Amino acid sequence: MPDRAPAATRRSRLRALLRRSGVDVLLILDLKNIRYLTGFSGSDGALLVGAGKPTLLVDGRYTTQAAGEAPGTRVVLYREKAAGIADALSAGGYGHVGFEPSVMTVDVFGALRRKARKVRWKPLPSELGSIRAVKDSVEIGHIRRAIRIAAGALRSALAGFRPGVCERDIALELDYEMRKRGAEAPSFDTIVASGPNSALPHARPGRRKIRPGDFVVVDYGAVSGGYHSDETCTFAVGRAGRRHRALYTVVKEAHDRALETVRPGVACRDVDAAARAVIEKAGYGPRFTHGTGHGLGLDVHEAPRLSALSEAVLEEGMVITIEPGIYLPGSCGIRIEDTVLVTRDGFRVLTEFSKELQVIG
Amino acid sequence: MPDRAPAATRRSRLRALLRRSGVDVLLILDLKNIRYLTGFSGSDGALLVGAGKPTLLVDGRYTTQAAGEAPGTRVVLYREKAAGIADALSAGGYGHVGFEPSVMTVDVFGALRRKARKVRWKPLPSELGSIRAVKDSVEIGHIRRAIRIAAGALRSALAGFRPGVCERDIALELDYEMRKRGAEAPSFDTIVASGPNSALPHARPGRRKIRPGDFVVVDYGAVSGGYHSDETCTFAVGRAGRRHRALYTVVKEAHDRALETVRPGVACRDVDAAARAVIEKAGYGPRFTHGTGHGLGLDVHEAPRLSALSEAVLEEGMVITIEPGIYLPGSCGIRIEDTVLVTRDGFRVLTEFSKELQVIG
Structure with missing residues (x-):
């Protein structure tokens, strides 16, 4: 588990990307990116990084593990992933969401668009792929x-x-x-x-x-x-x-x-x-x-x-x-x-x- | 490697699904489904199953292996996957294509839609997921x-x-x-x-x-x-x-x-x-x-x-x-x-x- 400092530093670099892309929040589904940005090492989950405290969404298997591994995040339990993400977007008042198009599948994207109708979605292609290139x-x-x-x-x-x-x-x-x-x-x-x-x-x-x-x-x-x-x-x-x-x-x-x-x-x-x-x-x-x-x-x-x-x-x-x-x-x-x-x-x-x-x- | 008979039998069951879905061809991207339907065990590829001989698309690493493992298919080499799929769809004259929405990513789907503009796409959710349930x-x-x-x-x-x-x-x-x-x-x-x-x-x-x-x-x-x-x-x-x-x-x-x-x-x-x-x-x-x-x-x-x-x-x-x-x-x-x-x-x-x-x- 990385200590608090590196994960926070890594997220601050992501926030620069956030500003440049003109979105309110980034929806991260790549599990390696989630681990990099929070420390959480489970096999399923989603992360929202906006201006405030990041939200780490996990299923029932992982609430305890997420709380331990990912300090500095708000851990939220979901029963169904797309519904959980849509609820968190709505709770955060996010209208313009960046996402990883090489990780998001067509069915999950379809479900998200149905459940979060007001959201505008923006694919973030290459930049996000290289946030992990420089190692600490x-x-x-x-x-x-x-x-x-x-x-x-x-x-x-x-x-x-x-x-x-x-x-x-x-x-x-x-x-x-x-x-x-x-x-x-x-x-x-x-x-x-x-x-x-x-x-x-x-x-x-x-x-x-x-x-x-x-x-x-x-x-x-x-x-x-x-x-x-x-x-x-x-x-x-x-x-x-x-x-x-x-x-x-x-x-x-x-x-x-x-x-x-x-x-x-x-x-x-x-x-x-x-x-x-x-x-x-x-x-x-x-x-x-x-x-x-x-x-x-x-x-x-x-x-x-x-x-x-x-x-x-x-x-x-x-x-x-x-x-x-x-x-x-x-x-x-x-x-x-x-x-x-x-x-x-x-x-x-x-x-x-x-x-x-x-x-x- | 399965012998020719089971793969052909498995594909014939898929063709019944094809008819029911009203599409001309199924684009299979799930590697386990490709292995099931052809015998090909490589780590990347795409399969088109329509009325005629199926087309197995692979990159340069896999042409020899595909020819050996997947008898009864036409093996086609691609340099870039989405372009290769679009070319094969065009060569086959396919206008209505079924695909696996839980496997297709948003970026690949976007590239396919740009490269094969005339194609109509139909997600095939649950039925395709259960074609492998009954074992031979x-x-x-x-x-x-x-x-x-x-x-x-x-x-x-x-x-x-x-x-x-x-x-x-x-x-x-x-x-x-x-x-x-x-x-x-x-x-x-x-x-x-x-x-x-x-x-x-x-x-x-x-x-x-x-x-x-x-x-x-x-x-x-x-x-x-x-x-x-x-x-x-x-x-x-x-x-x-x-x-x-x-x-x-x-x-x-x-x-x-x-x-x-x-x-x-x-x-x-x-x-x-x-x-x-x-x-x-x-x-x-x-x-x-x-x-x-x-x-x-x-x-x-x-x-x-x-x-x-x-x-x-x-x-x-x-x-x-x-x-x-x-x-x-x-x-x-x-x-x-x-x-x-x-x-x-x-x-x-x-x-x-x-x-x-x-x-x-």
Whole structure:
């Protein structure tokens, strides 16, 4: 639970958005946004942020939890969510309501419009999505803790590693070790992709047994205090041939060049371009099939995006991943990913594993 | 992957709904519905089901997987989802489109309306939600496999059980054992709630160490082939006092009476009423704070709901849970849950654990 101060500070930033948007109140339905703005971590609810004390609407399961987790809010119980929201809007005298169009569903919106007929609704697209991009010290603490848990688990899983073990069993041990160390959950379905499977950026770990000469891509993370870690290590098993080493060097170079561009004021698309230039120059441009990175926090993918199309600019306090990759279908793939904090004059790498090529097993 | 036959049969049932609704085509965005109707198990996509061959729209990550998992569909690649859907609607000459209002978000709907200006849109509320309620033999096979995995894991976790172990560690072992036995994931965040925590129906397993004299509620399940199991056992630790035994007997009686009502043609609210009558008669009516059960399959909670407000009627082939409970805040709670198949002339209990009171540890 964040202490009172950060949640209040976060809400004050939201109020600036409120004024700019010309609405009386923001209706927040995204549960991660609600957690960010109040501390409430339940699985359902709604938040109204206007000029006064925010109203946190929850169902009967969560009244006690909400009162404990969300100091500085007025906790209101609803029996039916849309009716509860409509009543709260009416009680607050709110006429012009901003909402998250990527979270609000058509049926809930229809119900709200029927129940709160006088309200004018305004979708708030991109700005609200980036309120969480700059992290405060409480958040950075959670992310660091998640990274520490994840790294400890990977070290432990690697200690037991030997060729002949299947991908699925490594993923299982890694997940188990993360939870044993206090992770609330893995950040996402852990990826352990070996040999030709490493050429699939979103491979699911399977029954394939890892063999000498394979690359193994391990993309994993832990959740702690609701916050995610995210790191990818590509290991060589038993040995690394000349061609594999050369390929790894290209991705590592792309990773390092992108990293060096990171500082406040730099366009996210320029970070992406720095990685992409290295890979293109080596002749693998079309084999780098995703963006260079993303913000992470309460969601594993959040603002800013680091891609060729991104309009975002780096700011001090953002926490982002740098993760270039090359994927050669049917043969092998490499991805190298660190999580970094944007500092006042550059960056600090938060992830703990060395990204030099490591031969394991 | 389901074989071709069940997916085609499932789609033919959907076409009856199509005719009744007076639309040309159904746009399906719910990923579980897409999996049910095609076999495709990716994390994003859209499905159009009209008179001809269904169109499965996916992004670049999933074209190969979709072609393999979804025979009998036309797989179409999109770069941007709303534009891809609009193009496919236009190519099919569809003018009147049914959609899932509880899945469609306001921003996607806005984009679709801008990009497909001639289309008339019709929300399809409840009917579509229940197309998956009656299970075919392939689905029942998956659920049985999930139940077998989960039960094996609980047996193994109980073998290592002793007082002094904390809730969190039991949940962790149980999750680990389920995955070791082939579960894709736990069905939901496993509940292990002991002593006073057992009075919270949605408790999260914590650091509390289990003591002699506790009740421990274990609500858990495994996912296999995309299908969920769901079972709750309440164990007594070390000993069970007279008051605890009496309370358990009430919940067990409620469970058994509800079970006996299960057969095709019975209203779901009557199953709920049978359980509730026992608990009310014993004076605990207000302490039974949730419905008696729910359907389960690709979602852990799906149609039909077994509650006082349910309009649903049981049909042969439905798979439902029966899970009455009593919760005494600050003291203890008991929930007893089986998963059952509605058969031609009654029911078959699918879960494997005995629901007689067991004293463990």
